[in-house]
Amino acid sequence: MNGEPEPLVAALGQTHSAFVRAGAIQYLPTPLTSETHFKPTWTALGGASGIAALMREFSVVHVDALCRALGRTCGASGARTQREEGLSELFKLLYCPSPTNEADATADPRPLQKSYMRFVRACSPDVCLDYIDDDGFSAKDARSCLDAHAQVFQKQQLDACFSPKPASGPAGRLDLDMGLLKPAVARNRKLTLTVLERILEFDAVDLKIDAREFVSDLVLPLLRNLRKKTESGELNSRAWDLVLRCFERWPQLVVEPTALIRLAAKWWSYSTSEPRRQHASLVMQTLLKLAPNAVTVDKLADFVAKTKPDCHRRAELLCLLFRLQTGVHIASSTGSDKQKLKTLKLQLSNKLFTMIAYKRALAFLDLLIEAQPLQTFLQTSERGSILSQAADPDTPSQGDVPILRAFLARASGHEDASNGSWGSHIESLVKARTAKANSNRDWSGRFFWAQSALFLAIAHGSLELYHKTLVWARRFDKDPQKVTALYQASTVRTREGVDLLCGISAEPRKCTKPLAAVADDIATAHTIILHLLDTAAAALREPSATPAHWAALIPLISDVVERRLKHANALQSHRGLSDDAVYELVWAPTLRMLVAAETALLLTPHPSADDARFPALFLADEFLEKKGLSAAAQSERWASHTPIRFLEGLISRVPAQLLSRLASSGLQRLVADGDKADPSIVMELISLLSHSDRPALACPLIRSVVLDRVNDSAWHRKLFSAGFFSRLSTSEAKAFLEDMAVAMIERMRLQANRSPAPDPSPPVDAAAAAAVPSQPQAPFVKVTTVKMLAQVLNGYGSRFVDNDTACAVLSNILQRAKHVDIKVAVAGSLVEAFCSCGSDPFRRTIAAALEEHAVPIAASLNERQVMTESDWEQAAADPAADLPEISRLSPASEHRPMWSLLWRASRWQRTFAPWKGKPATQLYAKMFEGSAANNKRWMALFVAKHGFAVPAGALDKLPAIPIDPAELSMTVPEMPATHFAALEQLVMANLAPPPWLAAVNRAVAENAPLALSKPGRHWLACWGNSGVAAFDKLGLNRVVNALWWRPKDWATQDTTSDTTLDMVRSFLLALAEAAIFYSPSSPNSSSSDLQRTPASLPDTLLIRAEMLRSPTDDRNDFDRKPEAVQASERDADIRAFVAQVRALVDELVQRDGGAPYHGPWARLKAVVLSRPARKDLLRVALELVRGEGGDGDVGGGSDKVSSMAEFLRIELAHDMLRLGEDPGDGSVLRRVEAVLLRWERSRVEYVRESARETIRVLRRQSLGGRK
Incomplete structure (x- = not known):
């Protein structure tokens, strides 16, 4: 270029x-x-x-x-x-x-x-x-x-968000849709500030904002973005001012306050000017006033750790937050501050004192000890540290203040371990704890106080005291439970313990010890380590001891050496030591300790020193002498793959023609060598060629592999894939696809026409012939290979060819394939394309192909054995032959894949323009007709085979039903009238069968072998259903549910040829009359029984309660209407619903005879509460208790309740208020609050106490986070 x-x-x-x-x-x-x-x-x-x-x-x-x-x-x-x-x-x-x-x-x-x-x-x-x-x-x-296009989009989105919309609340109120703003403000700071300014132009009552969307989509991204900018000091101030003004105007927006305060703390920490830090302090103070529980004193350590301020700012931030939360100035405390500390109930984490400068932490700890002498203000920290020690075994969450005080005193240099008075104080504390361990009778108590003494010695930093305490602790070595706990890693391998045994200070600049004292510390540390090893060696002689009890001691040595490696360089640099001096000071004694430790560990083996050690030591050569690890042991296959890896790296430079000749030569050699050759090398070469500069050169090779090497089908999917076709040009992909399809169809034709090959050397006798197993002939093309072609063209996955080509190829295969699995795979691809494409002509082509080639399979008795006309004639000519198998009742082929595919296509088909409102033209109607015809022919064979007496022409008068009768009701309401008529006739034939059909049903049912056989089960499934069984087995529940559907579901029906709502109603009425007439408990059937028990009638009140419809049933298209229309329709629906509920409650308490209402009331209340949506329950409750005086004015006022019905309505309203969710309308919430306050002041005790209980429930829900 x-x-x-x-x-x-x-x-x-x-x-x-x-x-x-x-x-x-x-x-x-x-x-x-x-x-x-x-x-x-x-x-x-x-x-x-x-x-x-x-x-x-x-x-x-x-x-x-x-x-x-x-x-x-x-x-x-x-x-x-x-x-x-x-x-x-x-x-x-x-x-x-x-x-x-x-x-x-x-x-x-x-x-x-x-x-x-x-x-x-x-x-x-x-x-x-x-x-x-x-x-x-x-x-x-x-x-x-x-x-x-920032300017265009920003203007459009701002106009869309802040343009006036009619709302369901007060006039002129605007619901802010943060979803429109989220993409625009994600990375645009100035636009976000503009949005905040636009929001502040509204009053609190004029704008509704979703709190979580406001904070998570607008505020937090803005503040996080500003924190990353070095030039954003003024923008920070402006942004925080706008955010706080929004929070003050809409206090309910303060969600995720911890994250907001953390961002303010980070701004405070990184600010370099004092005015900005003061501003940040004011922001944190304001946020803490709005959300006092966002950052509690107990969680200050975690908050500061997540804030990640600079080291020198941590203490200041802690002091600031502590002052904002408690009012105590811990940096410069006064008498009043100490007095406040005495009244506070604090639970501070140990991390609070270790994350700041040790001197300031020590001063703060001394202040707390002075204010709270009981020392109950400290919490334990995580394991692995001496600060995890509790103060008392009975209070495991309360930290040990003396250990923390000793640690801070040593770390800050305030009290050195060599200080006599301080050392005496610590030794007395250690002795007191060892005395408690000696006097405690429980092993857990002994362990607790022993570990406490050891940790206090470590915190003090005295190796001598630590050594003395370890020597004292050996008295418990024969106690297995205590040994298991005392020498575990959490006790002997703490961070502070390893630092102490290191002998070198972690901060050499602050260490003033002379080198001789450092050498003494290292020597003492070595003494302690060897003492621990001696203790372990001695304890292992005890019968209760196991090596697992002392497993932490060996890693302790490596921990100490690693810590010295880390600190020795700093010591050398700070003191200006030479390498020889460091070696003599640190590494020479360390090596001597390691040798002594090895000597202690590798004792003379038992029974004598001449015996070999166990486990034995292995030489390195023994590990190398393993099969496959040397070059000579490598197989030829792995060695041959090495050039392939080189070719992969050089594929952009290797000429594709050379690679093609190499692959062709390899394929010819593979054919010549036969089955003994490994095909992987050649297949990888072809795959490499398909990724080369000219992938079309791989087409003939892939064709040869797919069609001629059927045993290598595992490689077919890798080579013949959609990825390969995507690398071909349009013409190349189309030509190769059509060529492969033609070749596969020809192979399938040859395979279908070939006859079994004769055996060239037949056995001499019949016995020998039976002993020789038959050798199956190799297929011309595998079923999986043809299915793979269909899957490559699956729906819109075939992006490499146009839809017409893909449809033509699949239709051609579907027409000529004989194997049902191939037909199902091809039909699946066609159905996927039919459901996904947007072209009506293309859909018509696919529908025609499916109707011609797939519908006969789906309508057959058994999809794997489709009956031809000759098969039917043969079955009719031989009554003694077995009946054709029905796949619906066969466990081996219980699944009907073709029917499922076409049913899915039919569900989509009814939504497309060419077939919408025309059920008779859909695929399901075609399947129904074919299935009904096959089922009727099977019924005739069944009657003829078993010799049942059936009048002439009686079978023809039965309705034409599909193989599975329940399928009849699956397409209501979009069902042809002829199908619905068949359903009516089927149900009536089951409920009131003609005499000859009833006789056949009895004969089948009374013949146990026949009734349990597949043919008998199918006959009874079609004609032997009565009573309630008919509703389940014939799918009548779907027809009953059709009465609940919306009128628009019936709008597209053709009243002359399709099922209508009036037809369904008439059918269900006739069905009810028939069920009553033919029921065993009907008057006609039981009038002759003088001892009969009168039938109990159902409660009509509960039946009408079950028929209550939700106020939002007819509002599926609700969101598409203007908001004013939505509000009007919703209120009208709620008023109609409440009127029905009022009528039911009045009828319940006014029953004749004074029947108790408690049982029906519980059922009625459960039904009423389940109908409205949770967000509508508050509105329904307000409408339910509205009287002439307004909300809550039941019975004319809140000071009297005139009837039991009003008591029940108040009870129901309380349940609704407790279950309801935020309706998104502040006026509704204010009305609910007014009603509850009115009831709370009522003179009627029940009304008053119920209101107070509801208020308590709502408060608990609010604290739990429920809106």
Whole structure:
């Protein structure tokens, strides 16, 4: 590429090298984003139509790459206007071609719309606005569009969010939709500030904001973005001011306060000027007032750790937060501060004192000890530290203050271990704890106080005291439970213990010890380590001891050595020591300790020193002498794969023709060698060729492998895949696909026509013939291979060819295939394309193919054994033969895959324009007709085989029903009238069968072998259902449920040829009358029984309660209506619902005879509470208790309740208030609050106490986070 357009156009248009074209695609954005090169390049390419013509011949991979390359020009300043206009024209030409436009003749017929969406972000703003909400538009592309066309999008989104909309609340109120603003404000600080300013233009009652969306989508991204900017000091102040003003105007917006305070703390920590730090302090103070529990004193350590301030700012931040929360100035405390500390109940973490400077931490701890002498203010920390020690075994969560005090005193240098008075104090504390361990009778108590003494010695930093305490602790070595706990890793390998045994200070600059004292510390540490090893060696002689009890001691040595490696260099640098001096000071004694430790561990073996050690030591050569690890032991296969790896790395430089000849030669040799050869090398070579510069060269080789090497089917899926087709150009992919389809169809034809091959050397006698197993002939083409072709073309996965080609190939295979699995796989691909594509002509073509070739299979008795006309004639001629098997009742083929596929297609088909409102033309109707015809022929065979007496023509008078009778009701309401008539006749034939049918049913049912056989079960499933069983087995429940469907579900029905709502109602009434007439408990059947018990009638009140409809049942299209219309319809529905509920309650308490209402009331209340949506329950409750005096004015006022019905309505309203959710309308909440306050002041005790209980329940729910 030399900057001229001609080489670029030539590289894009050539067909001999895929790599050259890929390089040209990657280079294309460069001239398109240049003012000087755009016009000549765009002209040389032929404009939008020329690029579209080029893309038509590109492979799918290259189309994707080109769309991504064009998308990368989004936002580039060079030739922006011209480029956006040209790309917009190209996008419209590709994405939505018009058949009337001659230029669209160059449009690509392949379904590549998702690929084209990748460069819509580089088009003009108008095109972006039209397609930004499309399903194929990714979130990343949407952000790119917003960045590239920021001004247009920002103005549009601000206008959309803040434009007046009618609302269900007070007039003029605006519901702010943060979803519209989220993409725009994600990375735009100034726009976010503008949004906050626009929000503050509204009063609290005029604007409704979702609190979580406001904070998570607007505030937190803004503040986090500002924190990352070094120049954003003024912007920080402005942003926090706007946010706090919003919080003060809408206090309910303060959600996630901890995150907000943490951001304010980070601003405070990183601010360099005092005014900004004061501003940040004020922000934190304001947020803590709005949300006092956001950062409690107990969680200060975790809060500061997550805030991650600078080391020198941690103490100041802690002091600030502590002062804001408690009012105590711990940095400069006064008498009043100490008095406040005495009254506080604190639970501070140990981490609070270790994350700040030790001197300040020690001063704070001394202040707390002085204010709270009981020392109950400390919590334990995590394990692995001496600060995890509790103060007492009875209070495991209360930390040990003396250990923390000793640790801080030593770490800060305030009290050195050599200080006499301080050392005596610590020794007395250690002695007191050892005395408690000696006197304690429980092993857990002894362990606790022993560990406490050891940790206190470590905290003091005295190796001598630690050594003395360890020597004292050996008295417990014969106690197995205590030994297990005392010498575990959490006791002997604490961070502070390892630092002490290291002998070198972690901060050499603060260490003033002379080198002689350091040497003494190292020697003492070695004494302690060897003492621990001696203790372990001695304890292991005890019968209760196990090595697991002392497993932590060996890693302790390595921990100490690693810590010295870490600190020795710092000591050397600080003291200016030579390498020899460091060796003599540190490493010489360390090596002597390691040798002594090894000597202690590797004792003389038992029974004598002459015996071999166990386990034995292995030589390195023994490990190498293993099969497969040396070059000589490697198999030929692995050695041969090495060149393949080299070829993979050099694929862009290896000529594709040479690679093709190599693969062809390998394939010929593979054929010559037969089954003994390993095919993996050749298959990998072909796969490598398919990824080369000219992937089309692999087509003949892949064809040969797929068609001629059926035993290598495991490789077929890797070679013959959608990925390979995507690398081919349009013409190459189409030609190869059609060639493979023709070859597979021919192989299937040969396989279907061939007869078994005769045996050239037949056995001499019949016994020998029976002993010789039959050898199955190898198939011409495997079923899995043909199914693989169908799966490659599955739906819109076939992006490499146009839909017409894919449909033609699949239809051809479906027509000629004999194996049912192949037919199912092909039909699945066609159904997927039928449901996914958007072209009605293409859908008609697929529907015709399915109707011709797939419907007969789905309508058959058994999808794996489709009955032909000759099969039916043969079965009718021989009554003694077995009846045809029905797949629905066969465990081996219980699944009906073809029927399931066509049923799915039919469900989609009813929504498409050519078939909408025309049930008789849909696939299901065709399946029904075929299935009913096959089922009727089977019924005739069944009657003839068993010799049942059936009048002439009686079978023909039975309704035509499918193999599974329950399928009849699956398409209500979109069902042809003829199908519904068959359903009516089927139900009546089951409830009131004619005499001959009843006799046949009895004969089948009384013949146990026949009733349990598959034919008998099928006959009874069709005609032997009575009573309630008919509702379940015949699918009548779906018909009953049809009465609940909305009127619009019946709107598309043709009243002359389709099922209507009146037909369903008439049928159900007739069904009810028949059920009553033929019921065993009906008057006609039981009038002769003088001892009969009268039948009990159901409670009609509860039946009418079950028929209550939800106030929102008819509002599925609710969101599409204006908000004012929504509010009006909702209120009308609620008033109608409440009127029905009032009538039911009145009837319940006014029953004749004074019957108790408690049982029916509980059922009625459960039904009423289940009908409305949770967000409508508050409105329903207000309507339920509204009287003449307004909300809550039941019975004319809150001071009296005039009837039991009003008591029950109040009880029901309380249940609704407790179950209801926030309706999103402040006026409703205010009305609820007014009603509860009115009831709380009522003179009626029940009303008053119920209101108080409801208020308590609502408060608990609010604390639990429920809205």
